Amino acid sequence: MPAVHIHNTLTGELAEINPIAGAAGPVTFYTCGPTVYDDAHIGNFRSFLNADILRRTIELTGTPVRHVMNITDVGHMTDDTNADGAGEDKMAVAGRRLLEAKKSGKIHADVAIDANDPMAIADFYANRFLEDARLLGLKVAIEAQSDPSLMPRPTQWISQMLDMIKQLIERGHAYVASDGAVYFNVKSFADYGKLSGNTLENLREGEGGRISAQHQAAKKNPGDFMLWKPDPHHVLKWDSPYGAGYPGWHLECSAMAAGLLGAEIDIHSGGEDNIFPHHECEIAQSRCAHNKPSFARLWFHTRHLIVEGEKMSKSKGNFFTARDLFAKGVTPAALRLEITRTHYRTNANFTMQGLADCQRMIDRWSRAAEALQAKVAAGTPRLVGGDAHNSASAKNANVNANANANANANANTSANVNANANINTNACANINHNAPAGPFETALPRFTQALCEDLNMARAIAALNEAVAVEDNSACAHRELAALHKMDSVLGVLERNTQVATSGDSDFEAKVNALIEVRASARRNKDFAASDRARDELVSLGVQIKDGATGTTWTRAVRA
RNA sequence: GGCCGAGUACCCAAGUGGCCUAAGGGAACGGAUUGCAAAUCCGUGAUUCGUGGGUUCAAAUCCCACCUCGGCCUCCA
Known part of the structure; x- marks a missing residue:
C-alpha cells in the first residue's frame, strides 16, 4: 500500500502521514467545523468534504482514522470593529434572522423554536447541518449518530477551556489585562507566525481594520489575542475566576482536540481563512498549555x-x-463530486454546468456498478473449485461485494486475493481467483496512487473513467465490483445518487406517473400527437423522462 | 502597503524540464439507436498552455517583467 502524502501548510512541503500512534494507527484528525448560526453553504462543505476525502483516502490505504469535527454553538462576535472583544453574538443575530425567515415563509412558521434562546437556535441549525452533512456522505457526521462525542460542541467544554487558561497564566503565556480580559502574550511563544508566514512585524497594527483602539491599549502586544472576555450582560456567559463571561473563540478547538484526540494530533484541517488567526492561535495556546x-x-x-x-x-x-441545491433537484452525489473533484489547494469554480458534468459521470459509474452487480447475481464468473455457485451466494452478492471492498486493499496479486478468500470463506465462494485482472482492478492501484499523491482527485477520477470505458468479460465480476466499490469508498457517490425528496412530492409523483401512463398508452396506440403532448406537459412540470428497456423512469430536472 | 496562491480548448480540469503534436469529463458536431425526442453507445476535438522577454540541445513546466483573478493581514470553510 502506498503511503498518503499531503502538503503540510506548516512546512510548505509534502509530508507522509505517519500516525503518532504507530503504523497501525489510528490517525488522529481534527477538523474545524461550522458555526451553526445559519445553514452551511457549499463553500463550507468544500472544506469539510475535502477533509472527508483525506480521511477516506487514509482508510483506503488500510489505516484507521479517528476523526473529530466540532459544531460551534458559541457565537463568534459579529461586529468587525470589535473582533477582539465585544460585539453582538452571532446566535443573537441568527435569532433575528430566524424570525424574519419565518415571516417571509422561508422557514415554516410552525417550526417550534425560541428565537431568543441561543442554544435552541444552535440546535436548530446544528440539526440542519447534520442532515446536509449525512446526505453528502460526511463520514464523521454519520459516525456521530452512534458516537456524538466525535462532533463536540464548545459550550460543553467550557471547564476544559478554563483549565487551559489557568495553565497558560501559570506558565507565563497569558495575563489578565487592565480591561479585565485574559489575553495570550504572543511574544511568549517564539513560533507564533510560523504557520501563516506572518511575523509580528508584518502583522501591522490595525491593517485589517478590525482591532479596536480601546482593546489595543490594554494589551501588552498588538498581536495578543483574547482567551476570556468578562461580560456579565452577554447572551451566553459562564462563571470564571476572571468574571462571568465567555471564552475566546480560538480556545474551543484547542480544548476539544486535546480532550478527544490528545495534546498532539496527526492532522488538523480547515479552510484557508482559518490559517490566520485561528490556527496560528490554536498552535500557540495548545503548545504552551x-x-x-x-x-x-x-x-x-x-x-x-x-x-x-x-x-x-x-x-x-x-x-x-x-x-x-437539493431542492433544485441536485443529487447529493453530484454536489459531493463537484465540490471535491478540483484539487484542494486551488480555487475551485463551482458551476451548474459542472454539477451536470458530475451527474453524468456518476450515472455512468452507477450503470457500471449495476452491470457488475447483475453479473455477480447471475453467477457469471467462471468458477474454480467445487460447488461455489448457488443461489445463496447470488443473494448475498451485495454484502459480499462490500465485504471484499473493505478487506481487499490491493487485489493485484493472487496472493492478496487468496488471503481475502480466507477471511471471507463463505462470502467469496464464487470469486474466480484465476480470472485475469479486469479494468477496475487494474484501475484501483492507479486510483489509490493518485490520491496518495496529495489527493490528486482529477487523476483518480480519470483512472476510474478509463476503467468504465472498457468492457472485459474475462474478468471476475465479483472482484471487479469489489474494486469499483473500493474506489467509491473514497468518492462516496454511488450510495447517494438520488434526489432528495421534498415535501409535497407524493401529489407530484402521482401526477407525473399518471402522465407517463397517458403517454405510454398513446404510444401503444401509435397516437404520437397525444404522446408528445403528454411529454411536453411533463417537461413543463420540470420532469426529465428516460425510456428504458423496462419502461419509463423519471427524475426532477435540475433547475438553474 | 506586506505575505501567499492561481491563469491550460467553448466549460470544468490533470500535467511542474524530454514518454506533451497536453490526461479525464462535459458542451458542440457527425454516426448508431428512437415513431420523433430524451437517455445510451461510437467517433471528431488544443501544433498549443495569461502577455512579453530570457535560460536550455529541449519549456505549459525554470528565471525576469507585466496583466488579470483569488486568499490572509485578528468575523468568515
Missing part, C-alpha cells in the same frame, strides 16, 4: 470555492447552501 513540541503534525487547508467565476461571500449573498 500542554508544553509540547507540536500541536498538529500536519495542517491541511482547503482553498475557497468560487461560484460561476465569481467570489462567493455571505455578505454578497451569492452563495448556495447544500439544501438550496
Whole structure:
C-alpha cells in the first residue's frame, strides 16, 4: 500500500502521514467545523468534504482514522470593529434572522423554536447541518449518530477551556489585562507566525481594520489575542475566576482536540481563512498549555470555492447552501463530486454546468456498478473449485461485494486475493481467483496512487473513467465490483445518487406517473400527437423522462 | 502597503524540464439507436498552455517583467 502524502501548510512541503500512534494507527484528525448560526453553504462543505476525502483516502490505504469535527454553538462576535472583544453574538443575530425567515415563509412558521434562546437556535441549525452533512456522505457526521462525542460542541467544554487558561497564566503565556480580559502574550511563544508566514512585524497594527483602539491599549502586544472576555450582560456567559463571561473563540478547538484526540494530533484541517488567526492561535495556546513540541503534525487547508467565476461571500449573498441545491433537484452525489473533484489547494469554480458534468459521470459509474452487480447475481464468473455457485451466494452478492471492498486493499496479486478468500470463506465462494485482472482492478492501484499523491482527485477520477470505458468479460465480476466499490469508498457517490425528496412530492409523483401512463398508452396506440403532448406537459412540470428497456423512469430536472 | 496562491480548448480540469503534436469529463458536431425526442453507445476535438522577454540541445513546466483573478493581514470553510 502506498503511503498518503499531503502538503503540510506548516512546512510548505509534502509530508507522509505517519500516525503518532504507530503504523497501525489510528490517525488522529481534527477538523474545524461550522458555526451553526445559519445553514452551511457549499463553500463550507468544500472544506469539510475535502477533509472527508483525506480521511477516506487514509482508510483506503488500510489505516484507521479517528476523526473529530466540532459544531460551534458559541457565537463568534459579529461586529468587525470589535473582533477582539465585544460585539453582538452571532446566535443573537441568527435569532433575528430566524424570525424574519419565518415571516417571509422561508422557514415554516410552525417550526417550534425560541428565537431568543441561543442554544435552541444552535440546535436548530446544528440539526440542519447534520442532515446536509449525512446526505453528502460526511463520514464523521454519520459516525456521530452512534458516537456524538466525535462532533463536540464548545459550550460543553467550557471547564476544559478554563483549565487551559489557568495553565497558560501559570506558565507565563497569558495575563489578565487592565480591561479585565485574559489575553495570550504572543511574544511568549517564539513560533507564533510560523504557520501563516506572518511575523509580528508584518502583522501591522490595525491593517485589517478590525482591532479596536480601546482593546489595543490594554494589551501588552498588538498581536495578543483574547482567551476570556468578562461580560456579565452577554447572551451566553459562564462563571470564571476572571468574571462571568465567555471564552475566546480560538480556545474551543484547542480544548476539544486535546480532550478527544490528545495534546498532539496527526492532522488538523480547515479552510484557508482559518490559517490566520485561528490556527496560528490554536498552535500557540495548545503548545504552551500542554508544553509540547507540536500541536498538529500536519495542517491541511482547503482553498475557497468560487461560484460561476465569481467570489462567493455571505455578505454578497451569492452563495448556495447544500439544501438550496437539493431542492433544485441536485443529487447529493453530484454536489459531493463537484465540490471535491478540483484539487484542494486551488480555487475551485463551482458551476451548474459542472454539477451536470458530475451527474453524468456518476450515472455512468452507477450503470457500471449495476452491470457488475447483475453479473455477480447471475453467477457469471467462471468458477474454480467445487460447488461455489448457488443461489445463496447470488443473494448475498451485495454484502459480499462490500465485504471484499473493505478487506481487499490491493487485489493485484493472487496472493492478496487468496488471503481475502480466507477471511471471507463463505462470502467469496464464487470469486474466480484465476480470472485475469479486469479494468477496475487494474484501475484501483492507479486510483489509490493518485490520491496518495496529495489527493490528486482529477487523476483518480480519470483512472476510474478509463476503467468504465472498457468492457472485459474475462474478468471476475465479483472482484471487479469489489474494486469499483473500493474506489467509491473514497468518492462516496454511488450510495447517494438520488434526489432528495421534498415535501409535497407524493401529489407530484402521482401526477407525473399518471402522465407517463397517458403517454405510454398513446404510444401503444401509435397516437404520437397525444404522446408528445403528454411529454411536453411533463417537461413543463420540470420532469426529465428516460425510456428504458423496462419502461419509463423519471427524475426532477435540475433547475438553474 | 506586506505575505501567499492561481491563469491550460467553448466549460470544468490533470500535467511542474524530454514518454506533451497536453490526461479525464462535459458542451458542440457527425454516426448508431428512437415513431420523433430524451437517455445510451461510437467517433471528431488544443501544433498549443495569461502577455512579453530570457535560460536550455529541449519549456505549459525554470528565471525576469507585466496583466488579470483569488486568499490572509485578528468575523468568515
